[in-house]
Amino acid sequence: MRTATVNTRLYLLLFAIILLQINGADAQQTQTFKILETVEHNPDYFTQGLELHQGLLFESSGRYGKSKVRKYHPDGDDALLETPIAERFFAEGLTVFDDELFLLTWRENTLIVLDPENLKIKRELMYEGEGWGLASYSNQLVMSDGSDTIYFRNPGSFKIEREMQVYFKQHTVRRINELEFAQGYLWANIWQSPMIVKIKPTTGEVVSFYDFTELVARHSNGNNEKVLNGIAYDAERNAFWITGKLWSRRYLVRLD
Secondary structure (H helix, E strand, O other), X not given: OOOOOHHHHHHXXXXXXXXXXXXXXXXXXXXXXXXXXXXXXXXXXXXXXXXXXXOEEEEEEOOOOOOEEEEEOOOOOOXXXXXXXXXXXXXXEEEEEOOEEEEEEOOOOEEEEEOOOOOOEEEEEEOOOOOOOEEEEOOEEEEEOOOOEEEEEOOOOOOEEEEEEOEEOOEEOXXXXXXXXXXXXXXXXXXXXXEEEEEOOOOOEEEEEEEOHHHHHHHHOOOOOOOEEEEEEEOOOOEEEEEEOOOOEEEEEEEO
16 A cells, blocks of 8 residues: 655655745746535545546545445435455556546556446456556556656557656656546646646646645645545536545535
8 A cells, every 4th residue: 555655755845845946937837726516525435546427427446455446426425336346456547438447456567447337347458567547648548657757558458659757847747646638738646745737748747736735634634645636527617526535525626
């Protein structure tokens, strides 16, 4: 299970230093958000991925022996359907592509493909390395592994077709986690930070930062596992559903 370490804290210190550069002349790169709705969220869910598809939310929850996937209406929290994932897997990010639900696993080198209608497993594909976040972009799947690199993969074979480094000015931005593609950009959680970043999918440049310290403080209670995680774009409302691991609330926010 991913928890904070000394290296994590050192990285976050460096990340905070990077964010200081946003002040002054670069102030336009720090953006604000507005909460449009607040909805109950299952506080037992160790949220890894969040996706809105055909009016329903799909969510993956991690941890060995407890991993699962569910779908439910955005205006509530009652699961319409929930399926457990085998105990040997730690479920990670998920996305929908071509009417199939793709689910990463953390260290098991396995991509699980499910039917979004009944959440039954259709097939599995193998890959190397850790799986963290997953999104759909054009005709590819976009994957993060906790580093500063994003991988563009073939949906059929899951083979890497392109790699892209994420950066802000002269600094690389690491610990890229949950991913979402919307409004022509990739949006990403930075693990163990209150930040969501907006990334150009053609270059990897971070063009905006969104600081959710206010929401993290409402839920963390000193627990470093209760981090911000989960981004799902609602095109009809031009807003994003966001939540966190073990959070009791989910928020619909407008990102300016």
